[in-house]
Amino acid sequence: MDKGWGVVIVAAGRGTRMGTTESKQFLLLQDKPVFIHTLEVFAALKEISEMVLVTGAADVERCLDWVKEYRLESRVRVIPGGKERQHSVHEGLKALKTDWVLVHDGVRPFVDRKQITGCMEAAMSGGAAVLAVPVKDTIKQVNAEGIVTATPDRSSLWSIQTPQAFRLSSLLRAYESAANDGFLGTDDAMLAERQGLPVKVVEGSYTNIKLTTPEDLEYAAFLLGGEKKR
Ligand SMILES: Nc1ccn([C@@H]2O[C@H](COP(=O)(O)OP(=O)(O)OP(=O)(O)O)[C@@H](O)[C@H]2O)c(=O)n1
Ligand SMILES: C[C@](O)(CO)[C@H](O)COP(=O)(O)O
Numbered sequence: 010m011d012k013g014w015g016v017v018i019v020a021a022g023r024g025t026r027m028g029t030t031e032s033k034q035f036l037l038l039q040d041k042p043v044f045i046h047t048l049e050v051f052a053a054l055k056e057i058s059e060m061v062l063v064t065g066a067a068d069v070e071r072c073l074d075w076v077k078e079y080r081l082e083s084r085v086r087v088i089p090g091g092k093e094r095q096h097s098v099h100e101g102l103k104a105l106k107t108d109w110v111l112v113h114d115g116v117r118p119f120v121d122r123k124q125i126t127g128c129m130e131a132a133m134s135g136g137a138a139v140l141a142v143p144v145k146d147t148i149k150q151v152n153a154e155g156i157v158t159a160t161p162d163r164s165s166l167w168s169i170q171t172p173q174a175f176r177l178s179s180l181l182r183a184y185e186s187a188a189n190d191g192f193l194g195t196d197d198a199m200l201a202e203r204q205g206l207p208v209k210v211v212e213g214s215y216t217n218i219k220l221t222t223p224e225d226l227e228y229a230a231f232l233l234g235g236e237k238k239r
Contacts, residue, residue: 016112019097021097046081050120052084069087109174111125124172
């Protein structure tokens with residue numbers, strides 16, 4: 010029997026680039042913590058049977074309190090993460106029993122249902138899929154002296170987002186292999202790619218931003234205002 014879809018939502022980072030005292034996943038957008046906005050999008054999807062929130066060991070209790078306050082306790086388990094994003098995702102993967110898994114950043118609250126299901130469908134037909142948008146700027150490779158060394162063809166460049174969707178057993182194998190080899194990637198698909206797994210790109214939206222630096226907060230408030238009016 011197909012054991013369906015689980016999701017790992019990672020929220021164990023320190024938010025160094027945001028520079029706020031409170032970690033960015035706990036900042037309030039319209040009076041609600043960022044990670045709760047994110048959890049609510051996934052909790053509304055009936056295709057998702059298991060949800061794991063990965064947070065800092067010191068934040069597990071207060072996350073559980075928020076999860077209860079927003080009535081998500083029947084949907085979401087909260088577990089402690091690790092030093093790097095990759096370690097946090099690995100902990101989340103080990104906690105799931107589903108056949109398929111989505112991995113998503115807790116600080117990408119503007120993902121929508123259509124983007125998530127698009128990713129799930131692409132993974133089920135091809136093995137793995139990531140949400141992404143074509144890059145808009147010309148990208149240059151620059152050396153340590155500040156000199157341009159290459160201008161890659163923009164038509165083949167995509168900016169990679171989450172969610173990223175995989176068969177759980179394949180992703181777990183990829184994570185174990187990366188851990189054994191001491192390999193650290195900047196997204197989940199990189200680990201699958203190392204195993205030779207084909208990864209499909211699903212075109213998402215430029216508004217699926219990751220809250221990373223302070224100006225992202227102003228844009229997030231703007232996006233949320235716009236969402237309310239729709
Ligand atoms: N050890 C870590 C590091 C990151 N993350 C999560 O991974 C997502 C994307 O990471 P990033 O934006 O880099 O978050 P931070 O590591 O918090 O930010 P920074 O690199 O600026 O410190 C975030 O939801 C973050 O909470 C995590 O769960 N565990
Ligand atoms: C996984 C990711 O969201 C893809 O864009 C991203 O790599 C997460 O963290 P980063 O530290 O900003 O690279």
